[in-house]
Amino acid sequence: MKKITAALAGNPNCGKTTIFNLLTGSHQHVGNYPGVTVEKKQGVCRYGDYEITFVDLPGTYSLTAFSEEELVARNYILDEKPDIVVDIVDASGIERNLYLYMQLMEMDVSLLLVFNMSDIAEQRGLVFDIQQLSTLLEARIVQMVGTKGQGKQFLLDAVINSIEKPRKQRIHKINYGDEVEHELDKIEKALIAEEPELSQKYRTRWLAIKLLEQDDDISKHIKSSRVKNIVTSSFEFLKDILGENPEIYMAGRRYGYISGACQETIKTTAELRHNYSDMIDSVVTHRVIGLPIFLSLMFITFFLTFKLGHYPMSWLEHLFGWLGKTISGFWPAGSENWFKSLIVDGIIGGVGGVIVFLPTILILFMMIAFLEDSGYMARAAFIMDRIMHKIGLHGKSFIPMIIGFGCSVPAIMATRILENKRNRLVTIMVIPLMSCGAKLTIYTLITQAFFSEKLQPLMMWLIYIIGIILAVISIKLLRLTIFKGESIPFVMELPPYRLPTFKSISIHMWQRGWMYLKKAGTIILAASIILWFAMSYPKPDTSSHQNKLEYSAIGRLGKAIEPALKPIGFDWKIGTALIGATAAKELFVSQMAIAYSVGDPEQADMTLREKLSANYSPLTGFCIMLFCLIYAPCVATIAMTKQETNSWGWAMFQFFGLTVLAYVITLIVYQVGNLIFY
Amino acid sequence: MEQKEIKPLSKIRSGEKAKLVNIEAGRxxxxxxxxxxxxxxxxxxxxxxxxxxxxxxxxxxxxxxLGRGMANKIMVSGCDNEKDNSGSGR
Structure with a gap:
């Protein structure tokens, strides 16, 4: 069996992922490119004598060094040298799509063109002279309709044909005009003389073009000062006579070349003025009803996620409950030992607590995949951009933040829809300030314990609003300090609406679900075991009446930090519960219950709520909510932040940053509140 | 062809066409x-x-x-009155 590697390149929204899914099915591997947060997808397809590995490169419009995605795609092609690059273009928007192809052509790699969405192109009345285009563009061309699964065979045949019978040297090249060509020539000559190694490794003409475009990534490889000087003087000279930046001028020439090629080979038989996409857009991006439509769609997404997710979630809860009981049954009464407690309370309790969220996560990602694949997400981003732009974020950031009200883990995963790294990092940092479902259990306990029925909804609303306000302020602060820089201006393509395929959505859903299970699951397992040990050991003598929790490692830790917690109105019990709750926020409630389980005999028959209101003031109650809202996110969130930012640094920044913020704000509220109320 | 007035894209109304002159923005x-x-x-x-x-x-x-700020940076010359059909490539 012969092995081939084929890289799939293409514009965003050209249907590349659909074709990738069509080719590789479920035989996919999703990871990250080393050192960056760009997703790397690989899949294998067996065909005839060949085992073809398809690599789905990030969707880009060009191959400059301005964005991480473009650089990743370019470096993959240059350094990993796939046997063939398959450029997938949206046939209904051929000219714009061929721009990327021009750049691939200049890199002089083995190429194959796929005209995807040929059906839509046909509807728009476009007729292609494939033979002629193939000659002009010097590559085999395959017509496909990825969403209907048409053309898979042709594509695979063409890949193998292109490899078995490769084309000769390219004849055509883009002519950039006499002035530019002259300067390119000078740079090329200097490169061959001064940088023999580099011009051996890459194509000299391509290097010269990139240098003239002042490409940062290529420029840094140049050591020779003579080459540098020639490039600088050529650049200044051309800028002067062309009246614009040479790189922009050259982009114009590439488009000119495409226009020329298309003029001869593409005929328009019918002019379609208004299509259904325009009609949908006139409603959903309407300046008055656009926002309400978006908000209702979001509401429906959440409603369905948590409503539908509720049933499998309770089944799983029962399953884990049953599992715990069954395993407990292996030990006859009285013979229970530490091992049983570790398995049942530690591992099944801890890991089960995470897995029960899986259905919710799967449904949520199915909904998001649908909104994204259908083309609506681009419109939503535009609607929200008006508001989000004011705080220095992209409109799309709104979506992960909304998901944050459910759970931070999928919210952080959802930041993948943001292309800009700075935007992604800022959004990830503030997501924990959106009160998640687990924090809701804490709020419920506290509001019911300390506030009258009338005040409860108000307090609940207040804590959510405080979270949002803090998030907005934090974003502003982060954008002004660590993530300084011009806010990314908004340019985004509005892809035509299309019905997503079931295959694409289910593959997307399972990939996200699996990631959740694998990453959050392993970390949670470790954390559960550690926490269980900390809560169970060391054990006090059975004869003493000491509180077991107080005697344990985590209880001692709580005691140790008590002096630091005094100024914000907390005692060691709250401290212990707060530490435990970093494993999962809802643990705060069970930890408080354990801490109060052995205590004053007079309070023995009181509920936890009554015990809390008997021991703390409403101000302390409010401060608990406030602190829980802001402080260190749970272990699963930290693990996810680490994975998505590819750095422990950001995860730790989030951990400590939020804890410090929580402390400062709670301190102010408690001290001021004390002055006013007591 | 007469010389058209150069103005930002944001001044062009819905349904009208214009030709791009230059963009006043960073690299x-x-x-x-x-x-x-x-x-x-x-x-x-x-x-x-x-x-x-x-x-x-x-x-x-x-x-x-496009964001509105960006539409202000894109300079165009209007060709709203022209009945030209050489504009598009196909």
Whole structure:
């Protein structure tokens, strides 16, 4: 069996992922490119004598060094040298799509063109002279309709044909005009003389073009000062006579070349003025009803996620409950030992607590995949951009933040829809300030314990609003300090609406679900075991009446930090519960219950709520909510932040940053509140 | 052809067309726009320009949304009255 590697390149929204899914099915591997947060997808397809590995490169419009995605795609092609690059273009928007192809052509790699969405192109009345285009563009061309699964065979045949019978040297090249060509020539000559190694490794003409475009990534490889000087003087000279930046001028020439090629080979038989996409857009991006439509769609997404997710979630809860009981049954009464407690309370309790969220996560990602694949997400981003732009974020950031009200883990995963790294990092940092479902259990306990029925909804609303306000302020602060820089201006393509395929959505859903299970699951397992040990050991003598929790490692830790917690109105019990709750926020409630389980005999028959209101003031109650809202996110969130930012640094920044913020704000509220109320 | 007045894209009304002259922005943005087809002399048709709502243009057959700030930086010359059919490539 012969092995081939084929890289799939293409514009965003050209249907590349659909074709990738069509080719590789479920035989996919999703990871990250080393050192960056760009997703790397690989899949294998067996065909005839060949085992073809398809690599789905990030969707880009060009191959400059301005964005991480473009650089990743370019470096993959240059350094990993796939046997063939398959450029997938949206046939209904051929000219714009061929721009990327021009750049691939200049890199002089083995190429194959796929005209995807040929059906839509046909509807728009476009007729292609494939033979002629193939000659002009010097590559085999395959017509496909990825969403209907048409053309898979042709594509695979063409890949193998292109490899078995490769084309000769390219004849055509883009002519950039006499002035530019002259300067390119000078740079090329200097490169061959001064940088023999580099011009051996890459194509000299391509290097010269990139240098003239002042490409940062290529420029840094140049050591020779003579080459540098020639490039600088050529650049200044051309800028002067062309009246614009040479790189922009050259982009114009590439488009000119495409226009020329298309003029001869593409005929328009019918002019379609208004299509259904325009009609949908006139409603959903309407300046008055656009926002309400978006908000209702979001509401429906959440409603369905948590409503539908509720049933499998309770089944799983029962399953884990049953599992715990069954395993407990292996030990006859009285013979229970530490091992049983570790398995049942530690591992099944801890890991089960995470897995029960899986259905919710799967449904949520199915909904998001649908909104994204259908083309609506681009419109939503535009609607929200008006508001989000004011705080220095992209409109799309709104979506992960909304998901944050459910759970931070999928919210952080959802930041993948943001292309800009700075935007992604800022959004990830503030997501924990959106009160998640687990924090809701804490709020419920506290509001019911300390506030009258009338005040409860108000307090609940207040804590959510405080979270949002803090998030907005934090974003502003982060954008002004660590993530300084011009806010990314908004340019985004509005892809035509299309019905997503079931295959694409289910593959997307399972990939996200699996990631959740694998990453959050392993970390949670470790954390559960550690926490269980900390809560169970060391054990006090059975004869003493000491509180077991107080005697344990985590209880001692709580005691140790008590002096630091005094100024914000907390005692060691709250401290212990707060530490435990970093494993999962809802643990705060069970930890408080354990801490109060052995205590004053007079309070023995009181509920936890009554015990809390008997021991703390409403101000302390409010401060608990406030602190829980802001402080260190749970272990699963930290693990996810680490994975998505590819750095422990950001995860730790989030951990400590939020804890410090929580402390400062709670301190102010408690001290001021004390002055006013007591 | 008579010399047309140069003005920002944001001044072009919905349904009208204009020709791109230049973009007054930094290198990064300029490159990104160029890769999306916004190069000199390209014909832009404004799909929607409703204050303060979406600014949507059609360039080379694909719809692109722009922030209003950006629409101010893109300088165009109007060709709204012209009955020309040489503008598009196909």
């Amino acid at each position: 990064g943005l300029n490159n990104r726009l160029a890769s999306m087809g916004l190069v000199s002399d390209v014909e832009i048709s404004v799909v929607s320009n409703s204050h303060p709502g979406p600014f949507v243009i059609n360039v080379k057959g694909s719809k692109v949304m």
